[in-house]
Amino acid sequence: MSLLDLTIAQAAQALSAKKFSAVELASAHNAAIAALNPRLNAYITVTPELALAQAQAADARIAAGTAGPLTGIPLAIKDLFCTAGVRTTAASKILEPFVPPYESTVTRQLLEAGTVCLGKANLDEFAMGSSNITSGYGPVENPWKRNGSDAKLVPGGSSGGSAAAVAARLALGATGTDTGGSIRQPASFTGLAGIKPTYGRCSRYGIVAFASSLDQAGPMARTVEDCAILLGAMSGFDERDSTSAVRAVPDFRAALRRGVKGLRIGIPAEYRMDGMSAEISALWEKGVAWLREQGAEIVDISLPHTKYGLAVYYIVAPAEASSNLARYDGVRFGARVDGEDLIDMYERTRAAGFGPEVKRRIMIGTYVLSHGYYDAYYLKAQKVRNLILRDFNNAFESVDAILTPTAPSAAFGLGEKMDDPVTMYLNDVFTVPASLAGVPAMSIPAGLSAEGLPLGLQVIGKHFDEETVFAVSAALERAAGFTALPSVRAE
Amino acid sequence: MSLDSATVRRIAKLARIRVDDAEVGVLQTELNAILGYVDQLNEVNVEGVAPLSGGAQMAMRLREDLVTDGEIAEQILANAPDRVGQFFAVPKVVE
Numbered sequence: 001m002s003l004l005d006l007t008i009a010q011a012a013q014a015l016s017a018k019k020f021s022a023v024e025l026a027s028a029h030n031a032a033i034a035a036l037n038p039r040l041n042a043y044i045t046v047t048p049e050l051a052l053a054q055a056q057a058a059d060a061r062i063a064a065g066t067a068g069p070l071t072g073i074p075l076a077i078k079d080l081f082c083t084a085g086v087r088t089t090a091a092s093k094i095l096e097p098f099v100p101p102y103e104s105t106v107t108r109q110l111l112e113a114g115t116v117c118l119g120k121a122n123l124d125e126f127a128m129g130s131s132n133i134t135s136g137y138g139p140v141e142n143p144w145k146r147n148g149s150d151a152k153l154v155p156g157g158s159s160g161g162s163a164a165a166v167a168a169r170l171a172l173g174a175t176g177t178d179t180g181g182s183i184r185q186p187a188s189f190t191g192l193a194g195i196k197p198t199y200g201r202c203s204r205y206g207i208v209a210f211a212s213s214l215d216q217a218g219p220m221a222r223t224v225e226d227c228a229i230l231l232g233a234m235s236g237f238d239e240r241d242s243t244s245a246v247r248a249v250p251d252f253r254a255a256l257r258r259g260v261k262g263l264r265i266g267i268p269a270e271y272r273m274d275g276m277s278a279e280i281s282a283l284w285e286k287g288v289a290w291l292r293e294q295g296a297e298i299v300d301i302s303l304p305h306t307k308y309g310l311a312v313y314y315i316v317a318p319a320e321a322s323s324n325l326a327r328y329d330g331v332r333f334g335a336r337v338d339g340e341d342l343i344d345m346y347e348r349t350r351a352a353g354f355g356p357e358v359k360r361r362i363m364i365g366t367y368v369l370s371h372g373y374y375d376a377y378y379l380k381a382q383k384v385r386n387l388i389l390r391d392f393n394n395a396f397e398s399v400d401a402i403l404t405p406t407a408p409s410a411a412f413g414l415g416e417k418m419d420d421p422v423t424m425y426l427n428d429v430f431t432v433p434a435s436l437a438g439v440p441a442m443s444i445p446a447g448l449s450a451e452g453l454p455l456g457l458q459v460i461g462k463h464f465d466e467e468t469v470f471a472v473s474a475a476l477e478r479a480a481g482f483t484a485l486p487s488v489r490a491e
Numbered sequence: 492m493s494l495d496s497a498t499v500r501r502i503a504k505l506a507r508i509r510v511d512d513a514e515v516g517v518l519q520t521e522l523n524a525i526l527g528y529v530d531q532l533n534e535v536n537v538e539g540v541a542p543l544s545g546g547a548q549m550a551m552r553l554r555e556d557l558v559t560d561g562e563i564a565e566q567i568l569a570n571a572p573d574r575v576g577q578f579f580a581v582p583k584v585v586e
Contacts, residue, residue: 101566199546213546239554243547311529322506329507331579333570342584347509359508363518364525366506367494377529382542384535389543420524438546463548 003028004169004490008073008226011172015062015072022072026055026116029074032490033118033170042165044079044137045087046119054116061114069229071114076171078162079120080127081107082206090208091125091135094328094335094353104206105238106175106217113233118171122161125355127182127210130427132160134357142190142411143168143486147452153411156186162220163190169490173221173230177207179214180313181431184443187220188406188456191445191484193227194220198464199438200245203238211320214435224444224473228252247464255467256474261295266399270306271430280405280455283447287403287457290479299399303391308384309433310425315368315381322365328353360421385436392437396462401472404430406443406456430458440466444473445482493523
């Protein structure tokens with residue numbers, strides 16, 4: 001087996017058994033990236049020398065017997081995490097020259113665990129998008145192809161570079177962030193597992209902010225177990241994030257062995273949308289059968305405000321974004337375009353630095369927060385958000401977890417769904433409600449579409465009960481036996 | 492609620508984003524499509540429902556009001572597009 005095809009768990013075991021070194025593992029990935037990244041554009045910035053230096057340090061730890069389960073594991077880091085001394089762009093031209101002087105908490109914890117940074121993964125600009133096409137550094141190509149077609153497909157978004165890198169064997173795992181589905185939807189589009197943990201589980205310190213009440217970091221990897229290993233290292237209380245939860249980090253990996261016997265799994269009627277494709281619906285039914293066969297009890301539930309999730313999201317997220325992105329003014333960091341006076345400089349800097357989707361969202365956010373419209377839009381959306389949270393809280397009085405599809409379709413073609421912004425937004429219809437409620441949710445690869453593309457199922461859990469999410473996801477993974485591989489991958 | 496072109500220009504001004512005349516029409520169409528979509532929230536009865544502002548199921552934590560860092564002017568200025576000594580430099584604002 002190639003070093004590139006290992007899971008994180010397998011690689012860790014082989015490293016500790018000294019079957020190969022962390023330097024060999026990093027070198028194999030550096031070479032794969034050099035060969036394939038020019039085509040896929042999964043990384044905005046590659047850091048081969050940094051990777052080798054970190055791999056050498058990892059080998060020293062392994063030799064000294066102080067290695068952990070992530071020591072020497074090469075990862076792609078979404079270019080939304082500030083990395084000290086390594087350019088961080090958020091896929092925006094406005095941050096093209098930005099080299100952070102500090103490290104995000106999540107990446108600092110991963111470095112302390114001994115991981116190796118292969119580079120900074122591409123994404124939608126400021127994580128705003130569902131296809132990676134809004135990146136200021138070019139779109140990412142999904143390594144999966146439809147049967148008998150070479151047409152370029154999107155990897156999903158916003159963590160599209162992270163997803164493509166892991167699927168194409170250009171990293172063993174990756175960090176992502178999820179505001180409305182940005183880990184789960186690309187995981188579904190590329191045949192990966194990915195979890196958005198409970199809001200507050202991972203520190204937001206040093207992650208370029210999009211919508212602060214929704215943004216959460218999480219891992220993307222080839223197996224549920226690899227996600228559990230990564231999330232363990234990424235989680236934990238951080239005093240530098242005022243919404244970080246004071247909670248001990250459980251042993252997520254141990255939860256994989258729990259099984260689902262006796263668990264009550266909710267199937268929400270409202271996710272059975274009009275016009276849902278037959279194959280998505282059939283996959284969902286399969287997931288239900290897999291869990292029932294393993295001893296779970298299936299319960300029909302109702303989440304009555306589901307259909308309003310996207311509308312709430314497209315008020316709340318742009319409102320927070322318009323406020324967060326006010327900092328990009330060409331004064332303290334980032335790109336600047338000179339103007340006739342200070343205001344003109346701000347306006348020219350932001351016009352040149354932001355792409356069309358980011359401008360749209362800033363303007364929507366500015367409007368819904370403006371005098372006279374705040375109550376009609378923003379306040380109203382916050383109230384409906386509370387109803388969506390209540391829906392989940394009510395459901396979780398009678399079930400332990402909820403099973404839904406991750407996305408309404410398989411990966412689509414580059415250039416499709418571009419008719420108007422709302423068509424693209426509909427991608428997130430199944431993932432947004434869990435983000436609004438702050439509950440953990442995971443996507444697991446569960447099957448292939450008729451066209452040969454991966455499809456994911458989503459498991460949603462109670463606040464801070466990622467362990468049940470992992471237990472259910474592992475049961476689905478065992479039953480699905482998903483072994484298909486993308487046609488474009490490093491070997 | 493439908494935005495006219497004057498409102499689009501006013502929002503752009505508030506957002507400090509320069510828009511060309513050609514862009515106003517495109518933005519007007521796109522923003523109206525989004526606002527048209529979110530208008531469905533008017534169907535929802537929210538009487539007596541408190542607004543949910545945060546994602547965390549907890550009160551915002553406050554830390555002690557103490558200085559926890561400092562003396563890092565060079566780090567802070569390292570990314571400045573323009574600087575004069577230990578200051579960020581901007582176009583003249585006072586004649």
